[in-house]
Amino acid sequence: MDQDRVHRDTLYAEVWSTPMVSLASKYGVSAVFLSRVCARLNVPCPPRGYWARKKSGQKPNIPPLPRSRTGDTTEWRKGDQLPRSQEGVSADAALKDRSDSRVMLMGSLDSFTDGRVAGHGYLKPKKRNLPDLVVTEPTLRRAAMILQKIANRFRDYQHRVSVACVQVGYARKALGEEEGRLIRSVFETSNWAPARPTLVFIGELAIGLTIYEQTADKEVVYIDGKYLPVSEARKLKPGLWSGTRAARYRVITDRAPTKRLCLRAYSPYALVDWTQTWTEQNASLSKQIDEIIHSLISSATSLGPKLAEAHREADLERKRWEEERRVARLKNQRSLVIKTRKDALHELLRRR
Numbered sequence: 223m224d225q226d227r228v229h230r231d232t233l234y235a236e237v238w239s240t241p242m243v244s245l246a247s248k249y250g251v252s253a254v255f256l257s258r259v260c261a262r263l264n265v266p267c268p269p270r271g272y273w274a275r276k277k278s279g280q281k282p283n284i285p286p287l288p289r290s291r292t293g294d295t296t297e298w299r300k301g302d303q304l305p306r307s308q309e310g311v312s313a314d315a316a317l318k319d320r321s322d323s324r325v326m327l328m329g330s331l332d333s334f335t336d337g338r339v340a341g342h343g344y345l346k347p348k349k350r351n352l353p354d355l356v357v358t359e360p361t362l363r364r365a366a367m368i369l370q371k372i373a374n375r376f377r378d379y380q381h382r383v384s385v386a387c388v389q390v391g392y393a394r395k396a397l398g399e400e401e402g403r404l405i406r407s408v409f410e411t412s413n414w415a416p417a418r419p420t421l422v423f424i425g426e427l428a429i430g431l432t433i434y435e436q437t438a439d440k441e442v443v444y445i446d447g448k449y450l451p452v453s454e455a456r457k458l459k460p461g462l463w464s465g466t467r468a469a470r471y472r473v474i475t476d477r478a479p480t481k482r483l484c485l486r487a488y489s490p491y492a493l494v495d496w497t498q499t500w501t502e503q504n505a506s507l508s509k510q511i512d513e514i515i516h517s518l519i520s521s522a523t524s525l526g527p528k529l530a531e532a533h534r535e536a537d538l539e540r541k542r543w544e545e546e547r548r549v550a551r552l553k554n555q556r557s558l559v560i561k562t563r564k565d566a567l568h569e570l571l572r573r574r
Contacts, residue, residue, distance in 0.1 A: 227299040230263040234287045237267055250300075259298045264288050291423075297388060334362055340413065342449060343479055344435070350417035351386040354394065356434040358479045365433045365483055368507050369420075372431070372485075375515045376422055383431070386418040392428055392490040394419035395497070419490050424522035427529070430490040433483055436501060440478040451478060483507050487518055489525060493532035496525060 228236075228249065236245055237260060246256040260267050266285045275282050290296050334355065337347040343358040357365045373383035394416060421428040442449040445459065482502040489496040498521065500510055507514075 227297060228259075229297050230265050230290065230295075231287065233260065233263060233298070234265045237265065238284050241273055242267070263295055263298060264290070295384065295388060331362060331366055335359060337414075342437075342477070344413065346414040350415075352416050353385045354416050354420040354430075354432040356397065356414060356432065357483070358435055358481075361435050361479075361481050361483060365435075368483065368485070368511070369431070369433055371508065371511055372422075372514065375511055376424075379515065379519065381422060381424045381519075383420065383422045385420050386416060387421045387428075388418060392419055392421060392430070393492060394432075394490065395430060395488040397432065397434060397486070421490060422518065424519055425526075427522045427526050428490050429518055429522060429525070430488045432486040432488070433507075434486065436480050436482040436484050437477040438480045439475050442476050442478055449476060449478070485514060487514075487521070489529075491529055491532070493536055494525065494529050496521075496528075 226249075237256075242253040242256055246253040249256065251259075257267055259265075265287065268282075272282050333349050333352055334345050334347045337345065337349075339359075340346055344356060345359060345362065353366070353369055355362065355365045355369065369383075376383055396415065397413065419430045420432070421430055441452045443452055443455045444450075445455055450458065483506075484502070485500045485507055487498045498517070500507060500514055
């Protein structure tokens, strides 16, 4: 068995047959961490005193494994992010203490800062099984808080947000030409992207979510290996902006982060192309959360029929293709039969 990954069905059978401490050593983690894995996979664990009662000959009741719903995580792999805080903790409470950057949805924000930084300050974490946040470090905490608030509001409506969703059939849509897009060149390939999408499941329908930091044209100058806005460069090195040395630092106009966030909602289905974006042009995303929630719930009702129609058309196209292939095979078989008969007749006539 691959001890770096486990399915919830297997884990359920193991936690009720082997004490947590012994089982944890099998996967190379602590018992506390394994209990968090169980919570993530919605696997019930033995209560306190269970093993003592079982050892004494009693037969304690074992709760059934809850059925997994669409979008639920069903497998754990080493390296996957796990939430540390309890289910009901809000983002405001989780982020209130700057020394504790843990969030229910995403574990630790340190995973975002533990990596490289792109040319204009966008974070490039080493890990890729993270929430879909494409931001700079100054806006990371606020972006995480907004995502947490969105998840909390969706939970109020009995919908759920899944980070780094492992379910098949969903794909993260690459950032393109959305409003406030951070791309600076068609040749730019340095932007970080998560390996798996962040999804909200509204009933059985999924909608992808991305929070990214907006950019705008700014005058920048290249100093000490990085681009800085002219206003910051003048404060950092005021002496370099006078005399002959000023000519060394050529001012250019480029796309630079603005600390304004955008939320992009998109269809994670290959058959349906749909995107909607909210910016902070007139109000912060935090003040638009109710509007965002209601809009996405409304959009889900219209996307459902579109997806069903797309599947129907794809099925018809597949059947047409299969019929064309079948006809082509029959024609080829008939051609082979005719050719074989002609060859046989030709050979017979040649021998006479």
